[in-house]
Amino acid sequence: MIITKTDILKNGIWLTLPPLLFSLILMTFLPHALTPEQFNEGIPDVLLNIESIGRILVFAMPAFFSIDISTTTQKRGLALYLAGVILYYLSYGTQNFSPNSDWSTSTIGFAASAYTNIFWTIGLGLLGEKFYFTERLRYRPIFYIVPAVVFAIAHTTHAVIYHQRSF
Numbered sequence: 001m002i003i004t005k006t007d008i009l010k011n012g013i014w015l016t017l018p019p020l021l022f023s024l025i026l027m028t029f030l031p032h033a034l035t036p037e038q039f040n041e042g043i044p045d046v047l048l049n050i051e052s053i054g055r056i057l058v059f060a061m062p063a064f065f066s067i068d069i070s071t072t073t074q075k076r077g078l079a080l081y082l083a084g085v086i087l088y089y090l091s092y093g094t095q096n097f098s099p100n101s102d103w104s105t106s107t108i109g110f111a112a113s114a115y116t117n118i119f120w121t122i123g124l125g126l127l128g129e130k131f132y133f134t135e136r137l138r139y140r141p142i143f144y145i146v147p148a149v150v151f152a153i154a155h156t157t158h159a160v161i162y163h164q165r166s167f
Contacts, residue, residue, distance in 0.1 A: 026093070080122055082123070
């Protein structure tokens with residue numbers, strides 16, 4: 001299979017970059033309690049491993065499928081992706097810029113940057129069109145959405161455990 005310019009432009013990996021880069025940039029502004037070392041302290045290894053594998057799948061799998069907005073499902077996926085990215089930005093931003101607010105110190109507010117991932121990742125899964133590596137396996141959104149849900153559950157559970165232990 002020859003990769004074309006269109007294949008590169010329609011690659012799903014591009015839509016992982018806004019949330020990923022946003023997280024990496026704002027990570028330097030996190031309150032001390034939210035640095036990875038502190039956040040992972042005392043969390044069961046099995047949960048950390050599930051979360052890590054899920055994160056790898058969520059951010060790597062889109063490199064293997066193209067996206068499009070030609071079907072109703074894909075258009076809904078775009079809307080969900082955009083809404084999810086905005087929710088993620090808002091939830092992550094509150095932790096950085098208003099860490100002592102009632103929202104940020106509540107369990108639901110503290111964990112928001114973990115569970116809002118589900119919206120943009122499901123949206124990305126719905127935007128999928130086809131796999132690059134084989135014609136025999138037809139792309140189905142569930143192939144991406146299942147690992148995304150597993151990641152979101154593990155990440156949210158991690159955040160809730162940390163919050164209940166620390167606040």
